[in-house]
Amino acid sequence: MSTPHATNAASPTTAARWQRYVHGHHWRTQAEEFDGCKLGFWLFLATEVLLFGGIFCGYAIFRVLYPTAWAEGSSALDWKIGAFNTAVLLVSSYTMAMSIYCIQTNKISRARWNLAVTFLLGLAFVILKLALEYTPKWSGYFFVLDPALHHHESMIVEGKTAFFGLFQFVEGYGGKRPGMLFTYPFAVDPQVPVWWAIYYCGTAIHAAHVLIGMTLIARVWHLAGKGVYGPTYYAGVEITGLYWHLVDLIWIFLFPLLYLIH
Amino acid sequence: MAHDTTPSPAAFDELDPHHSGVHASHVIVGPMQLRAVLAVLLVFTAMTVGFAQAEQWASAYFGVVLPHWVNVAGAMSIATIKALLVMAIFMQLKYDNPVNTLIMGVTLAALAIFICFTGMDLFNRSQVYDWKAGPIVAGGTGGQLWGGEGISENKAITTPVGESVALHARNEYLKRLRDKIKATHPELDDAALEAAALAQFEADKAATVGHGHGGHASHADTGNTANRSRPRRGLSGALDTAATGNAHAAPAH
Structure with a gap:
């Protein structure tokens, strides 16, 4: 079937895919x-x-x-x-x-x-x-590099970490759910x-x-x-x-x- | 020129009657215009943050408290300007088929209707509650003046045992503190244990809440001094262990 309205269809062998794009036949x-x-x-x-x-x-x-x-x-x-x-x-x-x-x-x-x-x-x-x-x-787990962590130093629970030590638990902060x-x-x-x-x-x-x-x-x-x-x-x-x-x-x-x- | 107004029949393409061609709707918005819009958007972001900060600063250090609607209206106007810029230039509505703008306009109008009707209901709740509560008559205990469940404005989310979730969380924390203190000081009697747990609770609260993030009202609340005090705003104090004052008046600060 021919596509007479495919105005920008270039040679299929040399053209990029966008140049060969043919719009839908209903347009x-x-x-x-x-x-x-x-x-x-x-x-x-x-x-x-x-x-x-x-x-x-x-x-x-x-x-x-x-x-x-x-x-x-x-x-x-x-x-x-x-x-x-x-x-x-x-x-x-x-x-x-x-x-x-x-x-x-x-x-x-x-x-x-x-x-x-x-x-x-x-x-x-x-x-x-x-x-x-x-x-x-x-x-309640803080990312260890989180600048906000130093606000909560007094509440840090030593040794309670998660995800390979990248997160440090702070008592009384979490649970905001x-x-x-x-x-x-x-x-x-x-x-x-x-x-x-x-x-x-x-x-x-x-x-x-x-x-x-x-x-x-x-x-x-x-x-x-x-x-x-x-x-x-x-x-x-x-x-x-x-x-x-x-x-x-x-x-x-x-x-x-x-x-x-x- | 004659052929501009009356195109010859040969120039008429029935597959493209309006001469829209392939590129007609492809508007190219250049990099300089995009950068200018980005700069304006970033400046407006800085402005809205600065506005909120300046308001807090004025309230905390000079006691200048702007009416609440100023804060809301300021932030929302800036957000609306930013949104219009994004839609007009980044989303290209300015250069696009006007039908797309119409779709967005109708959608935003619908949203405005939702919010208006929600607001009309909300700001007239007090009349509805009064009406539902019925006339006040002599007799009874007065315990259910608001009529009962379902129309109470302050019905808290409750746990299955009927306790406020927030209160439950507080009690669970106190229970853990009591257990911890009991483990190290088994000699304490119940009253001393309770007092120690409450004291620790207040200290933990000051350590956790006191610093905040530089969040809103965190400075305004520290306005209590020997010569003046700021009353609690709208809070019942039901969850507070201290008899008066606020968390920021606690020691440890």
Whole structure:
């Protein structure tokens, strides 16, 4: 079957894969296919905004009902980690956008470098969250290089370490867990477990999105290396970029709501 | 020119009636513009952090307490500006098919409706509680003035034995302290053991909570001196072992 509308199909023997790309037969042009692809993805992003919207509504409800629990919970978070992670995600959004620019201008190698940096920044975000925030708050184990550890020197339990000695147990710090799992002994407000439930819901669903985004970035990095993307065909990178920017967008709101407003 | 307004039939491609071609929707946003947006985003992040810090600093050292809505409105306005920048430039909505902007706009409008109706309910709860509680009549013990379970605003999460989770956590910690002290000082009687456990609890609490992370209100709460005291804000003190004051007034600091 002939494809009369495959306007950019070059010679199959010499051209790169993006040059040989032929859009679906149900589209009139490749531009329409690209637009349709983006339209569908924006609809998906709308559902994502509504997913996090539910969490933001929950945050608002419990904040109004238990303002003192919110003040107490928020004061247990370190704004420095939150601000650093915000910068990490903002820079990663920039490198993601740069990778699309590079592919549009046929600088595939530079595009892959930008994708790799975006991936590593995402990884840094997740590692910081796990090692410096989730682990100590949930279990009381601090990463030995955590600068916050020296605040708790008097409560260190000597010899009680985990994960090849990389984590040191601090008495009376952990147990800041959601709802029924809460075991932190020094709570002042009885509703503070509700704060931790909202905190873990919001940040863990966000972190799951970071991990999914990293998987998508690794995929387009791999495909870009095989010559799949180029100036006339890069829908995969564009869609991955939109997803990654949404992850950034959600964090732009989570950061002040959790770390800054008190 | 004539052929600009009335294209000849030969120039009309029925597969591409609007001449969108292959590249039409591919807008290239250049590196300088991307860098400028990144710089603005980072500056706004610094601003929102600085704003929150400045507010705490003013409250802790000068007693200037800004109304709460200032803090919320400031942080949320900055976040909204940042979000609009990310959507307009990084996500290219500014150059894109307007339908995509419409989708996001409708979604955000829906979200605004959710939050508005949630807020309308929340800020009128007190009227609902009053109405549900019914008229106050003479007689009875007055023990259930709020009507009972389900409409109580401060119903804590409870363990299966009906104890607040937070209180349970505190009691478990005290139990461990008593066991530890008993192991080293078996001669103590129950009252002395209890007192020693409570003292240790307060010392541990000061060591754990006292330093904080430089988190919010951590300085504002240390405002108690011999000449002035700041009342506890909104806390019942039900979980506090000290009779008065706050955790930061404890010694060991």
